[in-house]
Amino acid sequence: xxxxxxxxRARILHLICEGSSIRAITRLTGASKNTVIKLVIDAGKAxxxxxxxxxxxxxxxxxxxxEIWNFVYAKQKNVPTAKTAPADAGDVWTWTAIDADTKLMxxxxxxxxxxxxxxxFMDDLASRLANRIQLTSDGHKAYLEAVEGAxxxxxxxxMLVKVYGASPESxxxxxxxxxxxxxxxxxxxxxxxxxxxxxxxxxxxxxTLRMHMRRFxxxxxxxxxxxxxxxxxxALHMMYYNFVRIHQTLKVTPxxxxxxxxxxxxxxxxxxxxxxxxxxxDYGNSN
Numbered sequence: 001x002x003x004x005x006x007x008x009r010a011r012i013l014h015l016i017c018e019g020s021s022i023r024a025i026t027r028l029t030g031a032s033k034n035t036v037i038k039l040v041i042d043a044g045k046a047x048x049x050x051x052x053x054x055x056x057x058x059x060x061x062x063x064x065x066x067e068i069w070n071f072v073y074a075k076q077k078n079v080p081t082a083k084t085a086p087a088d089a090g091d092v093w094t095w096t097a098i099d100a101d102t103k104l105m106x107x108x109x110x111x112x113x114x115x116x117x118x119x120x121f122m123d124d125l126a127s128r129l130a131n132r133i134q135l136t137s138d139g140h141k142a143y144l145e146a147v148e149g150a151x152x153x154x155x156x157x158x159m160l161v162k163v164y165g166a167s168p169e170s171x172x173x174x175x176x177x178x179x180x181x182x183x184x185x186x187x188x189x190x191x192x193x194x195x196x197x198x199x200x201x202x203x204x205x206x207x208t209l210r211m212h213m214r215r216f217x218x219x220x221x222x223x224x225x226x227x228x229x230x231x232x233x234x235a236l237h238m239m240y241y242n243f244v245r246i247h248q249t250l251k252v253t254p255x256x257x258x259x260x261x262x263x264x265x266x267x268x269x270x271x272x273x274x275x276x277x278x279x280x281x282d283y284g285n286s287n
Contacts, residue, residue, distance in 0.1 A: 004031070004039070009274070010267035012036055013043055016233070017240035017267075021214045021222045037229065044232020046277035047239035047270070054260050055106045057130040062100040065125075065137045066202035067093045067113055068209060070216050072227045088227040094234055095121040098205050100196070102257035103247050105205065105238055110231045118146035126150040134192050136160055136199055144188065156190035158197040205241075213237050239270060 004012075008029070015025045022036050029036075073089035074082040082089065093113040098105050107124045111117035122143070132154055137143045139161035147157055164178035185197040210216040215224045215233055224230035242255045243265040255261045276283040 004035070006268055006271050006275070009039060009271045012039055013236065013240075013270060014267045016040060016214075017212060017237060017244070019212050019214050019217075021220075040236060041229060041232050042278065043239075043270070043274055044229075044235045046274040048232070048235035049277055050273055050283060051235070051239060051242070055104075055128050058099075058104070058106055058128050058258065058260075059130050060099040060101070060104070060106065060133055060258075061131075062134045062196050063097055063125070063136075064100055064199050064202035065095065065097045065121075065135065065143070066199055066206060067095050067138075067140070068206040068216070069093055069113075070223065070230070072224045072230055086226065092224075092227060092230060093117070094209070096202060096205060096209070097121075097125050098201050099254070099258065100198075100201050102254050103201065103205075103250060104242060104254040104258040104260070108234060108238060110227070110234055113140070113142070115142045115145060118142035119149060122146040122150040132156070134158075134190075134196055136192070136197050138162065138199055139186075147189070151189075153189060156192040157188045158192040158194075159186045159188055160184075160197055160199050161186055208241065209234075209237060212240070240267075244270065 008031070012025055012029055012031060015028065016022075016036075020028070022033055025031065025036050026033050070092055071090060072092050073079075073085055076090040079085050079090045091112075092110060095109040095111070095117060096105060097107050106128050107121070109117060109121040109124065111120070118140075123146075134156040135147065135151075136158055137147075137160070139159050143159070147155065151157070161184050162180050163182045163184065165181040185194055213233060214220070214222040215230060224233070243253055243261060244267060246253055246264070247257070250257050253261075253264060256264065273283045
């Protein structure tokens with residue numbers, strides 16, 4: 001790793017964040033596979049550390065949450081017959097939250113789609129907010145206990161419950177979900193504004209995640225082999241999304257729109273922050 005310059009590290013990380021696979025990056029840059037993997041791990045630790053520090057006392061008003069599926073090593077149904085499968089092999093879910101106004105993603109969590117993960121995710125979201133928010137989730141029942149435990153009555157919370165019917169014969173295929181025939185808005189707590197009960201932004205951010213992370217691409221062999229590496233890659237993506245990538249609607253990055261930073265970051269800035277993390281130095285949130 002010491003042989004890579006700051007520009008080399010920035011180039012590799014940029015390729016990762018734009019959806020290139022590790023093997024493609026080794027062919028483009030000449031870096032070894034182990035070097036690229038180690039850089040992703042180091043960058044994931046640093047970006048997680050930095051975002052955990054600066055995403056505090058946020059003034060979000062409307063937050064949407066969702067979960068996106070993927071798998072590590074093998075799909076859940078194939079784990080029993082998989083050779084040398086690690087203990088954490090199988091389905092993995094990434095819980096995400098997005099501010100509907102600034103498009104900032106202040107928190108995420110990689111785990112299972114169960115109540116324990118929902119509680120961890122919601123407790124972390126609540127700890128980052130400075131004011132009362134309106135929250136919208138899908139109809140996943142694990143949110144009910146988690147939101148109540150994290151916010152109590154100090155929240156305007158509604159669920160958008162989608163209603164599905166059978167898929168038409170013409171639409172049936174390998175990845176054809178049941179047809180969505182409608183959705184109903186259910187007030188859970190407080191006085192949520194019905195006009196803003198939506199999960200559109202969170203669902204769109206899931207698409208962005210799949211497009212920019214090769215590990216989330218279906219029908220490839222680029223899926224994560226270790227859940228730790230999967231978590232580090234997600235943290236790196238969030239750093240790129242929040243600080244580096246200009247949002248097409250906002251014309252600035254989400255972090256700029258939310259007032260977390262005053263300037264547009266480059267990947268070299270991310271590497272500079274990584275170097276500060278590696279050296280045990282502070283990297284202020286005013287950058």
